[in-house]
Amino acid sequence: MAKTSAPSGFRDFLPDAFRKRAELIRRIREVYESFGFEGMDTPAMENLHVFLGKGGGENEKLMFLTLKRGEDLSGTFRALMQTAQEANQRGEHTQIYLKTLGDMGLRFDLTVPLARFYNTHRAMLPAVFKRYQIGPVWRAERAQHGRFREFIQCDVDVLGSSSMQVEAEVVLATSTALARLGFSGLTVRLNSRPLLNLLVRSFGFAEEHVAAAFVGLDKLDKAAPEEVKKELLEKGAPEAAIDAMLGFCAAAKSMAAGDLLDEVSRRTAEHGARHTAQLREVLALTPPLPSGKLVFDPFLARGMDYYTGPIFEVAAEGVPFSLAGGGRFDGLVDKISGKDPAPLPDGRPGGVPACGFSIGFERVFTLMEERGMFGAASRAADVLIAVPSGEAAREALQLGAELRENGLRVDVYPAAGKPVPQFELAQKKGIPYAIVADPAKAEAGVFEVRDLATRQNDSVKRADLPAWLKGKLGL
Amino acid sequence: MAKTSAPSGFRDFLPDAFRKRAELIRRIREVYESFGFEGMDTPAMENLHVFLGKGGGENEKLMFLTLKRGEDLSGTFRALMQTAQEANQRGEHTQIYLKTLGDMGLRFDLTVPLARFYNTHRAMLPAVFKRYQIGPVWRAERAQHGRFREFIQCDVDVLGSSSMQVEAEVVLATSTALARLGFSGLTVRLNSRPLLNLLVRSFGFAEEHVAAAFVGLDKLDKAAPEEVKKELLEKGAPEAAIDAMLGFCAAAKSMAAGDLLDEVSRRTAEHGARHTAQLREVLALTPPLPSGKLVFDPFLARGMDYYTGPIFEVAAEGVPFSLAGGGRFDGLVDKISGKDPAPLPDGRPGGVPACGFSIGFERVFTLMEERGMFGAASRAADVLIAVPSGEAAREALQLGAELRENGLRVDVYPAAGKPVPQFELAQKKGIPYAIVADPAKAEAGVFEVRDLATRQNDSVKRADLPAWLKGKLGL
Numbered sequence: 037m038a039k040t041s042a043p044s045g046f047r048d049f050l051p052d053a054f055r056k057r058a059e060l061i062r063r064i065r066e067v068y069e070s071f072g073f074e075g076m077d078t079p080a081m082e083n084l085h086v087f088l089g090k091g092g093g094e095n096e097k098l099m100f101l102t103l104k105r106g107e108d109l110s111g112t113f114r115a116l117m118q119t120a121q122e123a124n125q126r127g128e129h130t131q132i133y134l135k136t137l138g139d140m141g142l143r144f145d146l147t148v149p150l151a152r153f154y155n156t157h158r159a160m161l162p163a164v165f166k167r168y169q170i171g172p173v174w175r176a177e178r179a180q181h182g183r184f185r186e187f188i189q190c191d192v193d194v195l196g197s198s199s200m201q202v203e204a205e206v207v208l209a210t211s212t213a214l215a216r217l218g219f220s221g222l223t224v225r226l227n228s229r230p231l232l233n234l235l236v237r238s239f240g241f242a243e244e245h246v247a248a249a250f251v252g253l254d255k256l257d258k259a260a261p262e263e264v265k266k267e268l269l270e271k272g273a274p275e276a277a278i279d280a281m282l283g284f285c286a287a288a289k290s291m292a293a294g295d296l297l298d299e300v301s302r303r304t305a306e307h308g309a310r311h312t313a314q315l316r317e318v319l320a321l322t323p324p325l326p327s328g329k330l331v332f333d334p335f336l337a338r339g340m341d342y343y344t345g346p347i348f349e350v351a352a353e354g355v356p357f358s359l360a361g362g363g364r365f366d367g368l369v370d371k372i373s374g375k376d377p378a379p380l381p382d383g384r385p386g387g388v389p390a391c392g393f394s395i396g397f398e399r400v401f402t403l404m405e406e407r408g409m410f411g412a413a414s415r416a417a418d419v420l421i422a423v424p425s426g427e428a429a430r431e432a433l434q435l436g437a438e439l440r441e442n443g444l445r446v447d448v449y450p451a452a453g454k455p456v457p458q459f460e461l462a463q464k465k466g467i468p469y470a471i472v473a474d475p476a477k478a479e480a481g482v483f484e485v486r487d488l489a490t491r492q493n494d495s496v497k498r499a500d501l502p503a504w505l506k507g508k509l510g511l
Numbered sequence: 512m513a514k515t516s517a518p519s520g521f522r523d524f525l526p527d528a529f530r531k532r533a534e535l536i537r538r539i540r541e542v543y544e545s546f547g548f549e550g551m552d553t554p555a556m557e558n559l560h561v562f563l564g565k566g567g568g569e570n571e572k573l574m575f576l577t578l579k580r581g582e583d584l585s586g587t588f589r590a591l592m593q594t595a596q597e598a599n600q601r602g603e604h605t606q607i608y609l610k611t612l613g614d615m616g617l618r619f620d621l622t623v624p625l626a627r628f629y630n631t632h633r634a635m636l637p638a639v640f641k642r643y644q645i646g647p648v649w650r651a652e653r654a655q656h657g658r659f660r661e662f663i664q665c666d667v668d669v670l671g672s673s674s675m676q677v678e679a680e681v682v683l684a685t686s687t688a689l690a691r692l693g694f695s696g697l698t699v700r701l702n703s704r705p706l707l708n709l710l711v712r713s714f715g716f717a718e719e720h721v722a723a724a725f726v727g728l729d730k731l732d733k734a735a736p737e738e739v740k741k742e743l744l745e746k747g748a749p750e751a752a753i754d755a756m757l758g759f760c761a762a763a764k765s766m767a768a769g770d771l772l773d774e775v776s777r778r779t780a781e782h783g784a785r786h787t788a789q790l791r792e793v794l795a796l797t798p799p800l801p802s803g804k805l806v807f808d809p810f811l812a813r814g815m816d817y818y819t820g821p822i823f824e825v826a827a828e829g830v831p832f833s834l835a836g837g838g839r840f841d842g843l844v845d846k847i848s849g850k851d852p853a854p855l856p857d858g859r860p861g862g863v864p865a866c867g868f869s870i871g872f873e874r875v876f877t878l879m880e881e882r883g884m885f886g887a888a889s890r891a892a893d894v895l896i897a898v899p900s901g902e903a904a905r906e907a908l909q910l911g912a913e914l915r916e917n918g919l920r921v922d923v924y925p926a927a928g929k930p931v932p933q934f935e936l937a938q939k940k941g942i943p944y945a946i947v948a949d950p951a952k953a954e955a956g957v958f959e960v961r962d963l964a965t966r967q968n969d970s971v972k973r974a975d976l977p978a979w980l981k982g983k984l985g986l
Contacts, residue, residue: 447547
């Protein structure tokens with residue numbers, strides 16, 4: 037067989053990358069756990085009906101399906117042949133596949149599985165369920181730069197509380213996590229998806245043009261207002277509404293955040309009152325963010341249209357894309373579970389209240405790697421014990437065990453031979469020191485310790501080795 | 512949609528189980544990393560040809576396949592129809608499936624992917640590659656108690672060294688890991704697979720009966736010698752060979768380990784010399800094991816027949832099954848990669864030397880849960896801050912942030928309301944203390960702290976809270 041690699045769009049992780057990713061997950065987990073969020077997990081696969089038609093949108097089409105297995109393969113196959121001949125005339129190949137050949141799908145996000153999980157285990161979960169989940173999802177994306185078919189998602193969600201405390205907490209927890217990763221100058225932008233809808237309508241856009249207006253607002257970051265106007269006109273939006281929106285955007289730039297919220301509140305009147313009150317509450321409740329600030333941004337739209345309340349997105353200084361995003365999605369868990377809860381008397385959607393934040397794990401990882409933000413995480417061990425001869429092996433293994441008992445990470449070279457190639461291996465693995473297990477010296481109770489960067493040797497007494505190494509390593 | 516659960520054979524992990532599994536992984540990783548083993552990972556899926564006919568044995572038949580996707584579905588489908596009609600007469604349904612519908616398989620172990628990984632990245636890896644991998648594998652097993660279709664494997668392997676130091680090191684590392692998990696009275700049984708083969712032949716078994724003799728030896732633990740004899744006779748093995756083997760087994764029970772190895776050495780003569788020398792070397796090199804011992808067991812066989820040298824298995828006191836097992840598998844990586852390396856001049860298999868150990872993660876997890884070996888791992892947070900009213904929310908969130916900066920894990924109840932249900936939630940999550948964020952008391956700089964087990968309250972000054980809680984929690 038020819039040399040082969042991981043399938044297209046999939047990645048191997050070599051030790052250096054693995055260590056960094058594990059470190060990234062560890063830090064994020066630690067922060068979320070310090071907020072009382074609990075880790076949980078669901079299987080890689082779900083029964084197909086859990087995924088189909090449950091708000092996955094485009095992602096549903098990218099789902100990997102697993103083939104049915106086992107003894108009934110031939111029965112399945114005959115059924116397939118039958119339906120296939122019928123369907124061939126109608127050209128409905130894909131559906132046939134789904135229904136007769138696949139019985140499970142690999143998860144394409146962590147939200148649909150969460151809804152299924154919550155539905156299954158609700159009686160055993162706390163009334164307010166604060167969870168985090170960090171794990172791989174799979175999408176049959178077209179292979180292109182930076183798009184993977186297997187990638188980590190990192191979600192934090194609170195189910196069961198409609199209090200704005202939840203928004204304040206996920207905003208604080210997520211910015212604390214990003215600060216812990218080393219990002220500074222964080223800006224958490226806050227808006228409300230229903231409020232944005234009302235605001236856009238207030239300019240005179242009809243419902244049919246609201247989506248186009250959102251796209252236009254999103255483009256204003258990069259494109260000139262005239263371009264945005266041209267596009268909206270082409271889509272049939274009324275010129276007066278476009279001008280009103282662009283005028284408001286221009287004026288907003290010079291307004292203080294508080295005044296801006298007042299102005300949006302005025303424009304959206306009583307329909308917007310509940311939403312502006314929610315935003316004021318989030319702003320009032322959120323404690324000062326570590327290395328960052330929370331600001332109202334009336335134009336933040338977010339991609340998904342399932343949000344029912346506040347939405348947020350985090351950017352860091354000098355990073356041209358957002359690092360995390362989220363919002364409130366009351367009732368979505370019910371919808372994914374196939375239920376259709378009646379709206380509450382005050383107009384809010386019924387069902388399970390929910391709010392979550394998702395860190396863009398892969399882009400954060402790439403960014404941290406590019407910027408060298410991982411520090412000491414890339415050391416395979418603290419010290420290598422070189423084994424110059426077969427006679428030295430037992431001593432080397434024994435010394436390794438002793439140093440480990442003292443809290444050091446020790447790589448004993450797993451074969452006897454010349455020390456220099458052993459030093460080279462250590463350097464390749466990022467190990468800073470090497471001890472040569474020379475039996476003659478060991479008998480005298482002394483070992484040579486080599487600083488692999490400077491190539492300086494020191495003689496250290498056996499009993500002093502742990503303290504000496506820890507001192508050098510700053511442990 | 513009706514209430515639904517995870518697919519048959521798949522598991523959800525609720526927070527308590529998740530924390531314990533994460534803790535188990537963390538401890539194993541820490542130990543393996545303290546030996547300089549490096550973590551790495553491969554994708555969940557590989558191209559199908561990587562898996563097919565590569566020594567997976569029965570496991571290969573249990574592989575989950577993913578359906579081809581995308582625009583060429585109808586083309587694939589037509590091709591399938593064509594070949595299917597031809598193959599229908601021959602009854603070869605399964606193969607058609609494999610070749611035309613599936614293009615990737617989910618990994619069913621971590622060894623085949625390791626071989627593919629090593630093949631892909633060899634130039635970038637150290638000359639001796641010490642790796643660990645802990646991750647899920649998938650097998651379409653029949654659902655039954657204790658058999659899962661998604662389960663964690665935990666492998667440690669050294670590629671590139673034929674030194675017996677490797678055996679000594681994986682034995683020491685794995686028993687250190689098991690000791691770190693809390694297991695005591697460990698017995699690591701050591702044998703050599705080729706030596707066992709020679710030993711069985713020395714009793715007079717022909718090659719065709721060797722496998723049956725292995726099975727018989729394995730059964731001697733539970734079954735009477737007469738039963739084993741009966742079965743072997745039924746399989747056509749010569750009575751003289753059976754009697755010789757059973758006689759040796761009976762005599763072995765009363766022999767000291769060193770004498771036993773001498774006796775095996777004598778029986779297997781010059782053909783066994785290399786293998787007995789290897790075992791003597793492993794026994795001499797291995798440092799004293801933490802809470803356990805390494806013993807020669809001439810009858811240890813292990814399931815897989817790909818082992819080419821020493822094999823080992825670990826049992827703990829009072830546990831009726833092995834917790835981990837492994838051995839040397841020189842050349843297997845090459846075979847999995849489709850190469851057929853020539854044997855070395857001394858008769859050893861050529862190709863990449865390799866040796867590994869695998870901890871039975873799922874059985875270890877189940878056992879530790881049954882025996883309550885996880886301790887404090889099941890606490891969602893150190894303290895809950897109860898929020899008695901909407902006015903208290905800001906203070907509660909602020910206090911939470913302060914306590915977290917002092918290293919405490921703090922769950923702020925994510926809604927305002929009566930404290931008692933909030934206390935109940937805390938107890939459900941295993942949180943030992945609760946602080947009531949009462950605005951009136953907070954203004955006076957004092958908080959009530961409740962011990963949720965004893966229901967005793969203490970008044971603690973705000974500034975003293977971190978130290979007070981850490982003292983109570985033993986942090």
